[in-house]
Amino acid sequence: MDRVSTLFLKVTILLIGLAVLALCIFGVPWFARESTDRFPAYSLYSVLAAIYAAAIPFFIALYQAFKLLTYIDKNEAFSDLSVSALKYIKYCAVVISLLYVAVMPFLYIMADTDDAPGMIVIGMVVIFASAVIAVFAAVLQKLLKNAIDIKSENDLTV
Numbered sequence: 803m804d805r806v807s808t809l810f811l812k813v814t815i816l817l818i819g820l821a822v823l824a825l826c827i828f829g830v831p832w833f834a835r836e837s838t839d840r841f842p843a844y845s846l847y848s849v850l851a852a853i854y855a856a857a858i859p860f861f862i863a864l865y866q867a868f869k870l871l872t873y874i875d876k877n878e879a880f881s882d883l884s885v886s887a888l889k890y891i892k893y894c895a896v897v898i899s900l901l902y903v904a905v906m907p908f909l910y911i912m913a914d915t916d917d918a919p920g921m922i923v924i925g926m927v928v929i930f931a932s933a934v935i936a937v938f939a940a941v942l943q944k945l946l947k948n949a950i951d952i953k954s955e956n957d958l959t960v
Contacts, residue, residue: 804875805875815871818864822860822861823861826854830850833850840915841912841915841916845908845915848908849908849909849912852901856902859893859894859895859897860898862894863890863891863895863935866888866894870884870891873887879946880946880950884946885943885950888942888946889943891939892939895936895939896932896936898932899928899932899933902925902928902932905925906929909925910922
């Protein structure tokens, strides 16, 4: 049963990665073509650059999550490799959040130009979701590190 749940999560990670890759290949260029006449160029290109820049740490975090699930499959969940994977996931989430914080003024300009406050809400959702993921990964990293320390201490006493 344990392998089935990790397999399900691995397939889910793969599908999320493919969906975001498809959006990066097809969705963002379509949005850029449709929006060139409505938004100022400096604002539009800044947002597009931030979206593509945020895709890099997103895919790194997905790869680290996939590695973490592989460690769980190999019964190496309580290892320094898992702590390292959680650390990278935390850093990637922080980078994504900071990228979107930096691009929020440009999103505001675009939303003000198009009279669409939903753009700001989408930006805020991405910022807060990545911040929550970063905090959750940091808590899990600390808990896992403490569990590894306790396990190694118990191995030394026995």
